[in-house]
Amino acid sequence: MNVAVKRRFLCFTIVVLIVWIVLWRLKSQAKLTVNREIIKIAPAVISVFYEALCPDSKNFVLKQLTPTVEKLPDWVYLELIPYGKATTTTNPDGTFSFECQHGQRECEANMYHACSIDVVKDNKTMLAIIDCMITDNLNPEAAMTKCVKELADDETLQSINKCFSSQQSKDLLKMYGEKTNALRPRMRFVPTVTIDGSQGTQALILKNLYLEVCKVLSGGGPMPKECEDNM
Numbered sequence: 001m002n003v004a005v006k007r008r009f010l011c012f013t014i015v016v017l018i019v020w021i022v023l024w025r026l027k028s029q030a031k032l033t034v035n036r037e038i039i040k041i042a043p044a045v046i047s048v049f050y051e052a053l054c055p056d057s058k059n060f061v062l063k064q065l066t067p068t069v070e071k072l073p074d075w076v077y078l079e080l081i082p083y084g085k086a087t088t089t090t091n092p093d094g095t096f097s098f099e100c101q102h103g104q105r106e107c108e109a110n111m112y113h114a115c116s117i118d119v120v121k122d123n124k125t126m127l128a129i130i131d132c133m134i135t136d137n138l139n140p141e142a143a144m145t146k147c148v149k150e151l152a153d154d155e156t157l158q159s160i161n162k163c164f165s166s167q168q169s170k171d172l173l174k175m176y177g178e179k180t181n182a183l184r185p186r187m188r189f190v191p192t193v194t195i196d197g198s199q200g201t202q203a204l205i206l207k208n209l210y211l212e213v214c215k216v217l218s219g220g221g222p223m224p225k226e227c228e229d230n231m
Contacts, residue, residue, distance in 0.1 A: 043077045044216050050191035051084035052109030053102040057191045058134045064209040066131050082113040083176040084190040096170045109140035114172040115163035
């Protein structure tokens with residue numbers, strides 16, 4: 001093999017190697033992009049363990065939860081658990097009775113919240129109703145009626161009233177009690193909030209839910225555009 005042939009062979013080999021490297025890097029970048037898009041599809045799950053008449057719960061819903069959901073409507077899924085530090089007793093006839101931290105009026109309000117959460121399937125409408133009710137829940141029935149009439153329809157109002165008047169409301173509250181009591185670490189403060197099942201640092205979550213959700217969504221990498229746009 002003469003020198004000219006060797007040079008052509010060497011050049012050909014180098015070109016092939018460069019093309020292979022470029023293609024490999026493009027493929028790797030494509031995989032990274034796809035993986036990031038897959039991550040973006042999954043919303044952060046915000047679970048709020050609260051009480052309907054708790055001032056701190058009210059403050060969190062109005063000043064942290066609702067604004068965060070409004071900024072990140074496609075990035076969060078809500079799970080609301082109205083129970084707090086209540087207790088459940090199973091009666092001899094199999095029915096349930098409850099004692100709530102702020103009295104029986106709060107138990108009634110918690111049941112209206114539970115029925116509203118169960119009946120209203122749309123996250124946005126459900127949160128709007130909860131936000132409205134918790135603003136002034138001292139008369140739970142009147143608050144529910146007013147808020148549902150403003151934000152939903154008569155069929156929704158009838159369904160919530162039917163739920164509240166039946167065993168269903170008590171079954172829902174018992175279920176929420178079981179979820180609350182299953183928290184680890186156990187609830188110390190109302191509200192307690194988890195993001196994707198983690199209690200994280202509660203002081204930070206309660207102070208700036210939006211920022212903490214954005215941290216979770218970023219997964220240690222770049223923040224989603226919706227987070228950057230609202231920082």
